């Protein structure tokens with residue numbers, strides 16, 4: 375039976391959380407398959423506003439299995455705090471499962487993350503400082519510690535001792551930082567292991583069996599495709615292995631690629647980015663920048679500040695060149711266009727349809743960051759609609775100019791827009807077709 379992947383088509387923060395929340399209605403398993411607590415989802419529902427970094431957004435639908443898959447890296451302290459926060463607010467985590475193969479963010483990872491950013495100078499990425507990148511390097515370097523390791527005291531002791539000996543040399547000799555204490559970490563992480571033990575499972579077998587039973591599995595992407603290590607705006611990307619693109623969903627949860635039959639691409643109606651790196655359509659000053667960042671045209675409380683770090687997001691016009699590129703990379707079959715309401719106060723709206731690069735018009739990704747920084751967006755300008763749309767629930771009730779804007783994005787992507795969000799609340803959306811293309815509204 376089909377697995378459905380929900381991915382971000384830009385630089386993250388497209389509003390995947392609420393789209394996952396919507397699709398988790400018909401799926402019985404909801405899973406995270408990559409990244410770590412560098413990711414952040416904001417979900418607003420009848421219980422209030424929640425920021426999730428590790429627990430899948432499906433947790434609010436009590437009867438669903440929620441899995442943190444083998445492709446995720448876990449900071450146990452952060453995960454335990456997130457579980458406690460949910461429990462305190464009356465959200466059950468009884469059906470949460472943690473893959474025994476997921477890697478663990480250890481105390482040296484955030485330290486190295488920050489130290490490395492300093493050492494990198496001009497190559498600094500503007501990471502979230504969560505240690506996610508360094509945890510993935512250790513995974514690839516084959517010295518990572520996995521969740522199952524924490525649960526086997528003797529094995530963990532041996533593994534930690536060897537890893538720490540190496541990491542303390544890196545901390546002292548390379549970064550001139552104090553070494554970390556074995557006993558302290560051993561005690562703390564053994565305890566974390568015990569706290570996680572009730573949730574730890576062979577999640578690969580679980581999803582494979584769910585798949586065989588014909589259940590729908592929702593794979594929840596983290597970050598956006600343009601932050602992907604292989605296909606994003608390298609080196610200003612995140613380090614997740616497997617990739618955050620849809621194809622990574624199979625690896626990061628333990629399914630074959632043929633299990634993935636639908637891919638929902640989430641695109642914001644404009645562009646945002648946190649951290650460094652090229653962003654051709656960025657607006658760096660003026661009213662339009664303020665309007666996009668503060669979300670003044672739409673619902674309150676939708677300002678563009680990071681869920682994880684609180685940093686102000688960079689904002690800009692919808693980049694059609696990059697959007698078409700990511701739609702193809704992910705094999706997107708259905709688009710969710712978010713935050714249309716944030717554009718409501720604008721008199722006219724620009725959409726980038728090509729770049730001018732060294733006197734040539736191109737419609738593909740420039741090959742280097744340098745070329746991307748030189749690329750000048752070629753815009754089409756569309757009229758704004760100048761009215762609030764947060765109450766609209768049917769496509770036909772959107773102002774003509776807003777429909778025209780959605781149609782233009784649909785043409786650029788070459789994929790139907792099936793869902794449009796017009797506010798942060800669960801019900802503030804226009805849904806025209808389900809994920810299999812069946813019409814919900816004429």
Ligand code: IMP
Nearest residue numbers: 386412413414500501502507612648649
């Ligand atoms: P890292 O993932 O912390 O190593 O950061 C690498 C880059 O990805 C930085 O530019 C971060 O700002 C960005 N990034 C990481 N996670 C997210 C996310 O969930 N949303 C948006 N940007 C992110």
Ligand code: MG
Nearest residue numbers: 387414415681
């Ligand atoms: Mg986010």
